[in-house]
Amino acid sequence: MAGGLRVVLVGTQHPGNIGSAARAMKTMGLHQLVLVAPERFPDPDAWALAAGAVDVLDAARIVPTLADAVADCQLVLATTARRRSVPMPEFDPRTAAGQLRGEVEAGAAAALVFGRERTGLENEELQLCHGAIRIPANPDYSSLNLAAAVQILAYEWRLSGLAAASGGGPGSEPATALPADDPGAAPDPDDRPASHAELEGFFGHLAALLEQIDFHKGKAPDMVTQRLRRLFLRARPDPRELRILRGILSDTQRQLRSPTGQ
Amino acid sequence: MAGGLRVVLVGTQHPGNIGSAARAMKTMGLHQLVLVAPERFPDPDAWALAAGAVDVLDAARIVPTLADAVADCQLVLATTARRRSVPMPEFDPRTAAGQLRGEVEAGAAAALVFGRERTGLENEELQLCHGAIRIPANPDYSSLNLAAAVQILAYEWRLSGLAAASGGGPGSEPATALPADDPGAAPDPDDRPASHAELEGFFGHLAALLEQIDFHKGKAPDMVTQRLRRLFLRARPDPRELRILRGILSDTQRQLRSPTGQ
Numbered sequence: 195m196a197g198g199l200r201v202v203l204v205g206t207q208h209p210g211n212i213g214s215a216a217r218a219m220k221t222m223g224l225h226q227l228v229l230v231a232p233e234r235f236p237d238p239d240a241w242a243l244a245a246g247a248v249d250v251l252d253a254a255r256i257v258p259t260l261a262d263a264v265a266d267c268q269l270v271l272a273t274t275a276r277r278r279s280v281p282m283p284e285f286d287p288r289t290a291a292g293q294l295r296g297e298v299e300a301g302a303a304a305a306l307v308f309g310r311e312r313t314g315l316e317n318e319e320l321q322l323c324h325g326a327i328r329i330p331a332n333p334d335y336s337s338l339n340l341a342a343a344v345q346i347l348a349y350e351w352r353l354s355g356l357a358a359a360s361g362g363g364p365g366s367e368p369a370t371a372l373p374a375d376d377p378g379a380a381p382d383p384d385d386r387p388a389s390h391a392e393l394e395g396f397f398g399h400l401a402a403l404l405e406q407i408d409f410h411k412g413k414a415p416d417m418v419t420q421r422l423r424r425l426f427l428r429a430r431p432d433p434r435e436l437r438i439l440r441g442i443l444s445d446t447q448r449q450l451r452s453p454t455g456q
Numbered sequence: 457m458a459g460g461l462r463v464v465l466v467g468t469q470h471p472g473n474i475g476s477a478a479r480a481m482k483t484m485g486l487h488q489l490v491l492v493a494p495e496r497f498p499d500p501d502a503w504a505l506a507a508g509a510v511d512v513l514d515a516a517r518i519v520p521t522l523a524d525a526v527a528d529c530q531l532v533l534a535t536t537a538r539r540r541s542v543p544m545p546e547f548d549p550r551t552a553a554g555q556l557r558g559e560v561e562a563g564a565a566a567a568l569v570f571g572r573e574r575t576g577l578e579n580e581e582l583q584l585c586h587g588a589i590r591i592p593a594n595p596d597y598s599s600l601n602l603a604a605a606v607q608i609l610a611y612e613w614r615l616s617g618l619a620a621a622s623g624g625g626p627g628s629e630p631a632t633a634l635p636a637d638d639p640g641a642a643p644d645p646d647d648r649p650a651s652h653a654e655l656e657g658f659f660g661h662l663a664a665l666l667e668q669i670d671f672h673k674g675k676a677p678d679m680v681t682q683r684l685r686r687l688f689l690r691a692r693p694d695p696r697e698l699r700i701l702r703g704i705l706s707d708t709q710r711q712l713r714s715p716t717g718q
Contacts, residue, residue, distance in 0.1 A: 218604055223594040246597055329611075330618055332485040335508055342480055342607045345600075349591075349608050356592055407707040418700055425701075429691035438680055439687075445669040446708055 197303045199294055199351060200226035201344060202263045204319060205310040209234045213243030213251065214341030215308075220247035222348035223355070227254040228263045228305075260319045261394070264305045268387045269297040272307040272315055272323040273343055282424060283325040290327040291350035295358060302386065306347055311340055321420060322390065324427050387430040396436050397423060399443045406450060459565045461556055461613060462488035463606060464525045466581060467572040471496045475505030475513065476603030477570070482509035484610035485617070489516040490525045490567075522569065522581045530564040531556060534577055534585040535605050545587040552589040553612035557620060568609055573602055649692040658698050659685060661705045668712060 201219055206212050212235060216227055227250050229235055235256065244251050257263050264270045271290050285293065290306075297304040307323060309315035320326070329346055331338060338346075388396075400422065404410065410418065431439070463481055468474050474497060478489055489512050491497055497518065506513050519525050526532045533552050547555065552568075559566040569585060571577035582588070591608055593600060600608075650658075662684065666672065672680065693701070 214601065214604075217599070217601060220597045221593045221600050221604070223596075245601075246599055330614060331483045332614070334485075335482045337479070337508055338483045338607075339476065339479060339507075339603075341601075342476075342483070342604065345604045345607050346611050349611075352592060352594070403708075404704065407704070407711045409704060409707050421697055421700055425691050425693055425697045429687055431687055435683055435687045438683055442666065442669070442671060445671050446665075446712075449669045449712055450708075 197298060197301050198226055199224060199298050200228050200263075200267075200303065200305050201348075202228045202230060202260065202305050202307045203232070203340070204230040204260055204263075204307060204315060206232045206235075206340065207311050208340075209237035209240040210243045211311065211340040212237075212254075213240035213245075213247075214339075215344040216240075216244045216250040216254070217247040218341050218345035219348050220250050222345075222352040224348050224351065225250055225253070227251070229254055229256045230260050230263050231258055232256065260307065260315075260322055261390070264307070264322060265389065265391045266303050267305045267390055268302040269294060269304040270307060270323045270390065271305070271325050271327050272309070272320060273347065274309070274314060274320070274326045274328065281420075282320065282323065283428065285325055285327050287327055287329055287347055287350040288354075290325070291347070291354040293325075294351065295354040299358070300386075306351075308340060308343060317420075321423050324430070384432050384434040386432060388433050388436050392433060392436055393426070393431070396426070396431075396440055399440055403443050403446060406447065459560060459563050460488055461486060461560050461566050461568060462490050462525075462529075463610075464490045464492060464522065464567050464569045465494070465602070466492040466522055466525075466569060466577060468494045468497070468602065469573050470602075471499035471502040472505045473573065473602040474499075474516075475502035475507075475509075476601075477606040478502075478506045478512040478516070479509040480603050480607035481610050482512050483607075484614040486610050486613065487512055487515070489513070491516055491518045492522050492525050493520055494518065522577075522584055526567045526569070526584060528565050529567045531559040531566040532569060532585045533567070533587050533589050534569040534571065534582060535609065536571070536576060536582070536588045536590065544582065544585065547587055547589050549589055549591055549609055549612040550615075552587070553609070553616040555587075556613065557616040561620070568613075570602060570605060646694050646696040648694060650695050650698050654695060654698055655688070655693070658688070658693075658702055661702055665705050665708060668709065 201215065201224060203212060203215060206229065209232070212229065212232060219225065219227065240251055241248055255263075271285065271294065294304045294306065306327075307315070307319075309319070315323075327347065329336075329338060329343060401415070401419065404415065404418075463477065463486060465474060465477060468491065471494070474491065474494060481487065481489065502513055503510055517525075533547065533556065556566045556568065568589075569577070569581075571581070577585075589609065591598075591600060591605060659681075663677070663681065666677065666680075671677075
């Protein structure tokens with residue numbers, strides 16, 4: 195899948211919601227749909243509710259895990275409703291749309307992730323995301339239907355494009371909330387945030403070293419792992435920086451095997 | 457019916473859409489629903505799709521004509537999709553929400569009107585409205601589901617209230633653009649970016665380890681050091697994260713002195 199914004203629905207329970215989401219997407223000009231382990235799909239209910247957006251459904255990609263869905267994405271934002279135990283940067287829909295627009299205009303792939311109707315995203319899935327989007331709903335009743343949440347985000351995505359096309363007006367976002375590379379630097383294939391797969395390679399390498407130096411000392415590694423992931427996702431390393439970090443890990447491992455100079 | 461904003465659904469064909477619209481309303485804090493000559497209502501489909509918004513349905517008022525529904529309203533805006541033959545002022549959803557908010561804050565009653573699923577509003581009905589709202593949809597496929605249109609307008613209505621409450625004007629943000637921890641979490645002395653001195657302590661420690669593992673291999677360390685500093689400064693670690701990073705450095709150094717388990 196090339197650049198652009200994709201909508202990723204994780205573990206959707208009701209196929210009708212997939213159809214309604216496809217319709218909501220297309221009304222706002224979005225066409226890339228990825229389904230992560232949907233409970234029932236393909237299913238006639240999905241096609242019935244898609245109305246004139248059956249082309250979006252027909253082209254939907256089905257993958258087994260969220261990691262597969264976002265492997266090539268440089269920015270992954272997830273809508274979340276309930277309180278999360280995974281701390282992460284949080285954006286309102288408008289700001290999020292501006293961020294995603296910025297990535298996509300720069301030629302990257304980005305993803306807008308929606309969890310299961312009842313239970314949302316698992317913590318391990320949230321940890322694959324760079325940030326969370328909170329729709330500012332009624333605190334006494336914040337239960338948006340899945341397609342309704344897709345509709346709001348798709349609407350803000352479309353507005354962000356119209357604002358960009360018109361040169362930005364009142365209400366348009368300067369899109370600078372996430373750290374960005376130096377503007378004006380010479381073009382360089384490494385001048386981009388690392389992909390999801392590159393980051394996971396680094397996290398795996400780091401986890402291996404932590405085991406090797408007995409960092410966790412018998413305790414569960416989850417909390418430390420979460421904090422480290424969060425720190426590095428926030429920094430959005432570029433490939434060059436990841437190579438330095440992995441070089442440090444490799445040289446450390448080499449020294450642990452045959453310590454010299456001590 | 458007193459002041460406030462009411463949602464008026466005219467001639468709705470599918471009762472399920474009435475239920476979904478009620479749900480969309482309540483998620484954004486709207487409760488006044490008026491149904492003009494619905495084709496099938498009450499109907500179990502409406503209650504099934506209202507989910508937790510059955511109170512909105514229970515309190516819905518049913519009237520025979522749009523004129524009855526808006527008789528006491530000072531501002532009546534209608535969403536329209538197709539080209540209208542009735543010339544009238546046209547607003548985008550955000551501007552419309554601002555207009556309606558202004559009326560309601562001044563104590564008046566206002567109405568947001570949605571036409572029939574297939575055929576919209578009759579010209580005589582449009583003539584009862586002060587203006588039309590056009591949702592900026594995909595020109596190639598602008599067919600929003602009724603509840604989806606209600607959701608977008610209700611969302612903009614809610615945003616207009618949050619902007620007013622925070623003292624912001626049009627285009628002001630609900631203040632979540634920068635990465636933040638869960639709001640409402642207990643105050644924590646570590647919930648702040650690390651100080652300059654804390655960061656320098658970490659950079660010094662990291663430099664020492666890089667020497668120890670012979671990372672630079674005789675080359676000048678400046679370029680790598682600069683890149684690493686830039687990466688970590690960009691992430692703005694908090695003191696807790698720095699403690700984890702320094703713990704990793706310390707444990708690595710300890711293992712280098714007396715490697716075990718290799």
